[in-house]
Amino acid sequence: MARLIVKSPYIKCGTGQSAGGYLKYIATRERVEIIPDDRPPTQNQEQLIVKLVKDFPDAKELMEYEDYLSHPTKATASALITLTLEENWDRVQGMEGYAKYIALRPRAERLGEHGLFGDDDAVDLAAVADELDHYTGNVWTHIISLHREDAERLGYDHADAWRTLLRTHRNDIASAMKIPPEDFRWYAAFHDEGNHPHVHMMAWSAKPNQNNHKIIRAFFTAEESFGSVTLDTMEKLCGDKSKSDLYVSNFKNNYAQMKLDGPKTYGKVFEDDGENVWIWKEVEQMLRKYKDSFLE
Numbered sequence: 001m002a003r004l005i006v007k008s009p010y011i012k013c014g015t016g017q018s019a020g021g022y023l024k025y026i027a028t029r030e031r032v033e034i035i036p037d038d039r040p041p042t043q044n045q046e047q048l049i050v051k052l053v054k055d056f057p058d059a060k061e062l063m064e065y066e067d068y069l070s071h072p073t074k075a076t077a078s079a080l081i082t083l084t085l086e087e088n089w090d091r092v093q094g095m096e097g098y099a100k101y102i103a104l105r106p107r108a109e110r111l112g113e114h115g116l117f118g119d120d121d122a123v124d125l126a127a128v129a130d131e132l133d134h135y136t137g138n139v140w141t142h143i144i145s146l147h148r149e150d151a152e153r154l155g156y157d158h159a160d161a162w163r164t165l166l167r168t169h170r171n172d173i174a175s176a177m178k179i180p181p182e183d184f185r186w187y188a189a190f191h192d193e194g195n196h197p198h199v200h201m202m203a204w205s206a207k208p209n210q211n212n213h214k215i216i217r218a219f220f221t222a223e224e225s226f227g228s229v230t231l232d233t234m235e236k237l238c239g240d241k242s243k244s245d246l247y248v249s250n251f252k253n254n255y256a257q258m259k260l261d262g263p264k265t266y267g268k269v270f271e272d273d274g275e276n277v278w279i280w281k282e283v284e285q286m287l288r289k290y291k292d293s294f295l296e
Helices: 020-028 043-055 057-061 063-070 074-087 099-103 125-133 148-154 159-168 170-176 211-226 231-238 251-257 281-289 291-295
Strands: 004-007 010-012 138-146 184-191 198-205 270-272 277-279
Touching: 004 057, 020 125, 020 184, 043 057, 043 074, 057 063, 057 074, 063 074, 074 138, 138 148, 159 170, 159 184, 159 198, 170 184, 211 231, 211 251, 211 291, 231 251, 277 281, 281 291
Parallel strands: none
Antiparallel strands: 004 138, 010 138, 138 198, 184 198, 270 277
16 A cells, blocks of 8 residues: 655744745755665764754654665665755744755756646746735645655656646645635645655645634634633634634634535534534544644
């Protein structure tokens, strides 16, 4: 069975950070040819990996980390460093020891050409980057990776296959992210390199302050304050006009939609007994993983 690795960090825009630079990076970064080389990693690589694993413990979950431990070479070290930095783009740019490494990564001047794709075939890289530079919500930077042998066996070793797959399931992804399909924005780029070809997918909502996000924020706010959540507490939080990050003009109707699992809803999020509210078990793990993004 193929082992698919999905990582979903995000960039919080509007606080001095922008996702435009990341978009340009994934769209134009040159493919890195991994030349078979059994020479051990350099001292600089070893030191950087120690720092990366300390700063970003999730790096240990990467397939590249497993490869590096089982076969430490210059090539496996480079692959691990690259993907770890890409997964933590928003944080590493301002951290000593990382910004210079990113700046010196090889990338191609494509003379207007790039590897970006989305709902449409023609993507204006400059226009999308400018949109993200002025965006104020969260931008999710999904990274989907396969082992080389699995990618070749299943036919996901080229951009066309990933483009078809992501376009086919874009509404499913939007639903999982609790974004109405009409507000879902996404672009992706395929990186065919090393032992783990992967696709970078950036996704965000055209309306970052949509009501369903505010209601989820109200749930976590109530939980943080009281330990448990009641429907009355959520309604009061969302009814306070002085708090624009929580206010929902028609809370009852929007909340009711978030208890339904159907094609014309945002997707089921909550269950309740008429008084107490809890997260539907099918989405609880994902929402709790990104709890901080709703509370920020």
